[in-house]
Amino acid sequence: MNSSxxxxxxxxxxxxRFSGIFSWIFTTDHKRIGxxxxxxxxxxxxxxxxxxxxxRLELIAPGSTIVGAQTYNxxxxxxxxxxxxxFVIPSIPASLGNLFxxxxxxxxxxxxxxxxxxxxxxxxIGLILILISxxxxxxxxxxxxxxxxxxxxxxxxNVNVAVIGVFILGFSSILTGLNFITTIHRMRxxxxxxxxxxxxxxxxxxxxxxxxxxxxxxxxxxxxxxxxRTMGVGLFDPAKGGDPxxxxxxxxxxxxxxxxxxxxxxxxxxxxxxxxxxxxxxFGYKAIALSSLGIAFAGSLVWAHHMFTSGMSxxxxxxxxxxxxxxxxxxxxxxxxxxATLYKGSIVLEPxxxxxxxxxFLFSIGGLTGLVVGAAGTDIHVHDTxxxxxxxxxxxxxxxVFGMFGGLHxxxxxxxxxxxxxxxxxxxxxxxxxxxxxLYFPMLVLGIMGMPRRYFDYLPEYQLGHVVxxxxxxxxxxxxxxxxxxxxxxxxxxxxxxxxxxxxxxLEWTTLSPPPKLNFIEEPELTRGPYEYKGIEDxxxxx
Amino acid sequence: MTHNINKDYIGAKIGMWLFLFTEILLFxxxxxxxxxxxxxxxxxxxxxxxxxxxxxxxxxxxxxxxxSFSMALSITALQKENKKLCMVLLIITMVLACVFLVNKYFExxxxxxxxxxxxxxxxxxxxxxxxIFFGLYYIMTGLHGLHVLIGALIIFVVLVLVAKNRVxxxxxxxxxxxxxxxxxxxxxxxxxxxxxYLVV
Numbered sequence: 118m119n120s121s122x123x124x125x126x127x128x129x130x131x132x133x134r135f136s137g138i139f140s141w142i143f144t145t146d147h148k149r150i151g152x153x154x155x156x157x158x159x160x161x162x163x164x165x166x167x168x169x170x171x172x173r174l175e176l177i178a179p180g181s182t183i184v185g186a187q188t189y190n191x192x193x194x195x196x197x198x199x200x201x202x203x204f205v206i207p208s209i210p211a212s213l214g215n216l217f218x219x220x221x222x223x224x225x226x227x228x229x230x231x232x233x234x235x236x237x238x239x240x241x242i243g244l245i246l247i248l249i250s251x252x253x254x255x256x257x258x259x260x261x262x263x264x265x266x267x268x269x270x271x272x273x274x275n276v277n278v279a280v281i282g283v284f285i286l287g288f289s290s291i292l293t294g295l296n297f298i299t300t301i302h303r304m305r306x307x308x309x310x311x312x313x314x315x316x317x318x319x320x321x322x323x324x325x326x327x328x329x330x331x332x333x334x335x336x337x338x339x340x341x342x343x344x345x346r347t348m349g350v351g352l353f354d355p356a357k358g359g360d361p362x363x364x365x366x367x368x369x370x371x372x373x374x375x376x377x378x379x380x381x382x383x384x385x386x387x388x389x390x391x392x393x394x395x396x397x398x399x400f401g402y403k404a405i406a407l408s409s410l411g412i413a414f415a416g417s418l419v420w421a422h423h424m425f426t427s428g429m430s431x432x433x434x435x436x437x438x439x440x441x442x443x444x445x446x447x448x449x450x451x452x453x454x455x456x457a458t459l460y461k462g463s464i465v466l467e468p469x470x471x472x473x474x475x476x477x478f479l480f481s482i483g484g485l486t487g488l489v490v491g492a493a494g495t496d497i498h499v500h501d502t503x504x505x506x507x508x509x510x511x512x513x514x515x516x517x518v519f520g521m522f523g524g525l526h527x528x529x530x531x532x533x534x535x536x537x538x539x540x541x542x543x544x545x546x547x548x549x550x551x552x553x554x555x556l557y558f559p560m561l562v563l564g565i566m567g568m569p570r571r572y573f574d575y576l577p578e579y580q581l582g583h584v585v586x587x588x589x590x591x592x593x594x595x596x597x598x599x600x601x602x603x604x605x606x607x608x609x610x611x612x613x614x615x616x617x618x619x620x621x622x623x624l625e626w627t628t629l630s631p632p633p634k635l636n637f638i639e640e641p642e643l644t645r646g647p648y649e650y651k652g653i654e655d656x657x658x659x660x
Numbered sequence: 661m662t663h664n665i666n667k668d669y670i671g672a673k674i675g676m677w678l679f680l681f682t683e684i685l686l687f688x689x690x691x692x693x694x695x696x697x698x699x700x701x702x703x704x705x706x707x708x709x710x711x712x713x714x715x716x717x718x719x720x721x722x723x724x725x726x727x728s729f730s731m732a733l734s735i736t737a738l739q740k741e742n743k744k745l746c747m748v749l750l751i752i753t754m755v756l757a758c759v760f761l762v763n764k765y766f767e768x769x770x771x772x773x774x775x776x777x778x779x780x781x782x783x784x785x786x787x788x789x790x791x792i793f794f795g796l797y798y799i800m801t802g803l804h805g806l807h808v809l810i811g812a813l814i815i816f817v818v819l820v821l822v823a824k825n826r827v828x829x830x831x832x833x834x835x836x837x838x839x840x841x842x843x844x845x846x847x848x849x850x851x852x853x854x855x856x857y858l859v860v
Contacts, residue, residue: 353780
């Protein structure tokens with residue numbers, strides 16, 4: 118093999134120092150780590166979906182249908198812990214971010230490749246601990262993913278192991294954020310000014326700051342749960358002088374910003390997709406870049422809107438309600454910019470764009486219902502009801518996960534060098550979109566009717582809504598299976614995709630698909646902005 | 661393996677500073693709890709705080725400040741290509757870290773000997789504010805002590821790297837970052853000391 122051949126070997130074939138499975142789990146190549154994350158988080162997504170389906174099945178009729186009350190408590194806890202800490206938080210940044218951030222910057226790798234590998238290892242250790250907590254001791258945790266005191270201090274289920282798992286996952290998340298911030302500061306190719314960074318990079322930059330600045334608070338909070346349970350210090354126990362509301366403050370100081378760790382990268386993905394398929398320069402580049410930072414900043418000030426009914430002063434409630442509304446401004450800036458980019462664009466309705474459009478639609482519903490929950494008056498009525506469940510599934514599933522699916526369909530040809538069947542992809546998208554609304558819209562109605570969340574049983578008048586919702590969950594499952602099957606088929610026998618199947622302008626599309634080990638065969642050059650499509654058609658000829 | 665051999669000095673420093681932010685925020689959560697409970701139980705905090713041995717605390721403050729000094733000197737020594745002096749200073753820093761921990765061990769031991777430790781029957785008979793004060797005392801100084809221990813281990817690793825010439829006068833960012841970490845550990849103690857031993 119001569120050297121020019123080895124240079125064009127893709128990162129799939131070029132193993133480096135180890136061989137076999139070790140060439141993956143000991144790799145420092147950001148693309149391989151990104152794929153490790155991708156497969157890990159998608160497996161955990163499958164676990165979370167199955168538990169979700171079981172919960173919906175249980176709720177199809179009042180009373181006990183397939184499981185008892187304690188198992189149901191474990192279900193919603195495990196569904197929450199798996200989906201939030203193991204799937205959604207690492208989903209886009211750690212998988213697609215790792216895969217494409219360095220390539221979009223024209224770099225060979227992230228700033229700290231070995232720390233990157235360490236964060237995946239920490240993720241796996243945290244994952245194993247959480248799995249252990251499900252099957253050992255006196256049963257899976259039943260506290261809800263929020264681990265609220267005082268119940269979490271006294272329940273006999275396996276909370277200790279689970280919170281240590283969450284602590285380690287937090288560490289993993291911090292290291293990813295730290296790595297990305299440094300990468301964006303230090304690894305851009307010459308000539309890439311801050312205003313030339315692709316907006317996905319800006320989104321990851323904002324996300325990185327939230328990861329670094331918010332996650333430690335979660336770390337100390339879950340550590341305190343562990344200390345409380347093992348030593349009984351009493352910091353959150355009123356009998357010993359503590360205050361449970363302080364726990365809620367500490368918990369949400371992380372966990373509300375965490376919502377933006379989930380959704381800002383998805384917004385970044387959507388921002389990459391829309392201009393490519395509208396064949397137009399993104400409208401308001403700087404506004405989008407700054408609104409990512411704006412969301413990160415404002416989103417860090419609104420944690421206490423989870424606690425309007427927990428007993429805060431009226432002044433605090435009004436301030437936090439007001440601040441919550443402020444987050445809507447940068448979010449709306451983004452939505453308007455996407456719509457303005459589409460306006461008079463030359464739109465090509467490919468699957469990635471369909472997911473991006475679904476993102477805008479579903480996330481807008483999530484955002485508007487968020488205003489209902491963020492306003493103190495209406496929140497008193499819908500607090501801890503299915504309205505909240507519907508709201509955050511619209512935001513997180515409809516937002517983050519649809520954004521991630523869009524990103525998967527968008528970058529799939531770059532990762533695998535092949536193309537999936539676009540017609541099947543469109544069908545799967547349609548089924549998912551319909552199923553999603555059938556699944557979650559009834560929850561908004563149920564919530565307004567007064568159905569509390571996390572309840573195992575309910576009155577007969579709520580049954581219609583639950584039946585519709587459960588049927589919706591089956592439609593979603595069909596859509597997911599079809600989508601993943603189609604992607605799998607694409608990997609196996611898809612058509613070769615070529616360098617730049619979408620005629621995009623960012624740097625990752627200038628290299629081979631799949632890219633070689635060091636991303637670019639020759640040093641890349643920055644000849645155009647990330648969203649300047651004029652003349653790009655010529656590039657496609659080199660496929 | 662093709663590896664990026666150009667080391668990025670500024671990048672390494674940025675990474676370390678970001679990590680230090682996370683450490684400050686980790687302790688920040690505890691400082692928030694401290695301030696709220698101090699506000700709620702000012703009198704009990706005052707009484708309980710008087711039971712802590714201010715001499716132990718002062719001694720440990722001096723030990724840590726001195727160790728920060730020797731740490732800083734070790735970096736300069738390495739930059740001036742005096743490897744031997746650098747190693748001596750790193751060892752001094754490590755020894756001082758151990759002195760701190762031994763001191764802490766005796767201080768905690770005395771309290772535990774008197775039955776004052778989390779969830780102990782003696783402590784639970786006391787007013788709520790004092791239970792919380794001692795709870796925070798053990799958690800915050802304990803977490804800080806853990807950081808001292810980790811810091812000492814990191815200094816040991818760096819010491820070995822210097823000895824093996826993996827860290828040299830032209831590539832010293834590992835020592836420098838260790839120094840930053842050590843100064844942070846020192847700085848957190850500078851806040852813990854007055855909060856527990858002096859102010860209340």
